[in-house]
Amino acid sequence: MISVKNAPTYFGAATFEIVSSVDRGTITATIEMPFRTAPQRVLVRLRHPEHRPIQSVTVNGQAWNDFRPDKELIE
Secondary structure, three states: OEEEEEEOOOOOOEEEEEEEEHHHOEEEEEEEOOOOOOOOOOOEEOOOOOOOOOOOEEEOOEEEOOEEOOOOEEO
């Protein structure tokens, strides 16, 4: 697990936690963005330790299609 709390950014404090459960086929990221000045978009890069591509993404409980498996990026 990787966890960062109240990291200062241009937009305000951000918090995130990444939990790897690759043995079960998942990597979970919880991200809390600042509300003061919200960014127009957020890019998250999650690299699988075995270099496997992203198969699917869920954001706030809903299927999300804005990701690039070739770049390991989720917008």
